[in-house]
Amino acid sequence: MNSPIVLQPDETFILNVGPQHPATHGVLRVKMEMSGEYIVNAETVIGYIHRMHEKMGEVKTYPQFLMNLSRMDYLGALGYSHCHVLVVEKASGIEVPERAEYIRAITVELNRIASHLFWFGAFVMDLGGFSPLMYALQDREHILDMLEGVTGSRLTYCYYRFGGLYNDIDDDFISAARRFIPRMRKSLVKYRKLVTGNVIFRKRLEGIAPITSEMCRKYGATGAVARGSGINFDVRKNEPYSVYPEFDFDIPVYHECDSLARYMVRMDEIEQSLRIVEQGLDKLPGGPIMPDKKPKMIKPPVGDFYQAVETARGSFGVRLVSDGSKNPYRLKLRSPTYSNMHLFDEACRGMMIMDALAFMGSLDLVIPEIDR
Amino acid sequence: MVTYFTDIYNGLLSLFVGMGITFKEFFKPTVTVAYPYETLTMCARFRGHIELVPDEEGNSKCVVCGLCEKACPSDCISLAGEKPEGGKKKELTKYVLDFTRCSLCGSCVESCNFGAIDFSKEYNLASTRKEDFIFDLLKRLEEKKK
């Protein structure tokens, strides 16, 4: 596999992967210096869909910026909105009703499953298998239908508000979610048989692209990339926020450090998210979804605030520097894939192109989220 | 030597298991909807572009306070109104939504204290011209009235 080859510097050529390439899932470009099929050096070029969300955050008022968060990561949008509302609530001391927090947790976890399902399909498609994508999309469709019924949109939700939610969930949602859980568990068995156990699939991922935990630390990798490298780190457990301490769930950690480990972490996470949804539905308290005293204007006090949450892709953080006005003074969005993608350049050296692209798939990239 | 053969056996077995899965899926009914021929009903909370809500007489409920205009993050809404002679309330004379910039966040609907705007259920919006997405909502309301 990664057999040592002696590279002559004058025998290399530059291969331009992207910005329009089937494996990059968006407008990502990697300039690869190749020696035959082996990568000698790679340089990732990002920024093709940079939209300067951080400047928009400074120009817009707090509520006006709500919808921007879901445009960052279109697959797991709710986790990002969650972080934004949490940091503003923390800064301005808004109490969130318990029911609202439970609904947030349930919807975020459903969204996480949807995101992982899409990743699963796209990842197997990167490896050349098409049908799993379709099966994954069928399952994901149920989640999108559920969330559409509550939030009104299917992908770029604008659901959370400072202090609560835009809409309460109804009985349709609850019964649909309850029906979805056993269905998804059945599907997971199917995926295990069809994909996880498949000898071709395993041979392509086992031992490919090892990322040591030290490398994760140096690059600040989080999420499944870190957990696949034996790091037991999940913001939901390490720095519990929202109502996550109320739930009983595990953090899957694999010590193999390879692409298969990252795959296994995400597949196990789907199961754990199902558990959270199940418990959330059981424990769902009644009550309002917005605080009684809804603040008329969001004006956090002067100061510097930080909040991290665990999104589908890793630890997402928002740093809010407030000057006490109705616009943030500075809003920094720390996106997880930005750090995860960064280690690609170093990790893919010496790999064959097909392994490198499989590795890229295992990082679960969403380009708008890197470029912001 | 033994692992050589067990690897081959297990590998082959996993391939046959996979083929069994797709074989079963082959005989299951299709799940897709042939879109232009069949359509799904939109859910009650679907958020399309906004629309003016008529009162009992079919006129707009809007009092031209301009809160929606202010709440909009992307400056999609432009409205104007004037007091008719002898009237007490302002009446809406213009309400234009620039849908090319709208991101369907719903801030305008939330900001309205009079329930004068609501989401439509329209999603079949496709055009090659930008002007087709600049909606005169007042005109649409009048057309609805007829």
Place this chain on the structure above:
Amino acid sequence: MICEKTKLALQSLFPEPKPEPVNIVEGASEVSEKKGKAPAPPRQDGLLERDYAIHGYHLDAQVSPDQLLKAVSILDAAQFFIESITGVDWINDNQLEVVYDFSRYDFDVCRVVIRTRIDRSNPVVPTITNIYDGANWHERETHDFFGIKFDGHPHLIPLLLPEDADFHPLLKDFKA
């Protein structure tokens, strides 16, 4: 636990550790620019302990640019991972601030923020890419947005902005 240790280690950077009072009134030690009041002087270098429940981090150290590498090495030795690097433009103080976020892969939560302030007219700070490889993109991004030069950075070209960008959009005096 680790917070205490890191606090002691970082404290050693400041020669006369004046007992910084942990302010009860949040934000009093920070720059405020409310109308009517005279602008508070920019914060002096030093270590602050913050209330995690409100601010989301435990330690907040403002160092001078020369001390930066030392401070970051302390965190590297304590197994911190780099979370992000960003800047803040304090135009009223005519200063730029570079903010480094660090955290640990641990259940013993400790988030550390390192800040350094530099003059707006000559924004140069040393790079930390030699300590944290992952700082590379973060520093390039900060250079894009604020025009802060990272001395010794191996590849300081625009990352998110176009390659010919000569503007820095997050500066407060930037006009599109």
Place this chain on the structure above:
Amino acid sequence: MSLTLLNVLFAVISAIAFAALNAAYLVWAERRGAARIQRRPGPNINGPFGLLQPPLDGIKLMAKQLTIPGGADKVLFIAAPVLAMFPAIMSFVTIPFSETIVAKNMNVGVLMIFAFAAMGGMSLVFAGWSSRNKYAMMSSVRAVSQAVAYEIPMLITTITVVMISGSMDLMEIVRQQSGSILHWNIFPILGNSHNILMPFSFLIFFICTLAETNRAPFDLGEAESELVAGFHTEYGSMGFGLFFMGEYANIVIGSCLTTILFLGGWNCPFGLFPGVWWFILKLYLLIATFIWIRWTFPRTTIYGLLNLSWKILIPLSLFNLLFTAGLLKVF
């Protein structure tokens, strides 16, 4: 003389027609089959069951402009798609569909098919080399190593069958298997070799056919998630169309050969009413399996593919060859 010429002409034309029709409608079958596996309807708008889709696609392809990239080797660039189609059609000439339906039977039919199959690999190399595209170039290099690696076990397995039959004549090979399924080369319990390892031989041959025809999971030549479209990245219009048809024609040839060598050609599994319909049935069952496999598995890696060939298929097929030789000596 003129009658023979007419005969040959008729044979060639019917071979082309058969290949072209098959190629066109296998695309349809593949798309419908894939859709069923993925629980979609597939092409169903144009004509009943979407049966008009392939000719319409053909018209679309023909209406497109044929572009030749700057700096490409024009002669090879144009020759490559023709070379993809031509050997496949030529191979049809010697395939016996039944006792009577055969364009031109030869006593070295097996040899001829393999000779033409080797040419198929050449077209990929030409296409990749002449396109002046790095992805295409890498794909053509892969195609060479793949072709070399898989022709060896395929030939060894074929030699096993030829040894049992004692002939290279495809007609003769089928005649040797006449009778029920137990006479066929796949389960030759009543056949003249009694070789219990023949099912494995069949499996090896089938895998090699998959690899030789560049089908998933061995479609490394056009691995679209890495090499964009591989050797035909730069081809549009009918150039691409010919590659596409060549691929399906090759599948038909490969399945025909498998049917003849292992599945008793036109013989009925119960030894009754042999005829061309049995051949067609077996042929399309095999092709359906090709499609089924493609939409089930992910793609292998290039080294995985070579490892499979050199470390598993070649040793096993060599062992089988020896074993069969021994059995033939004993019985």
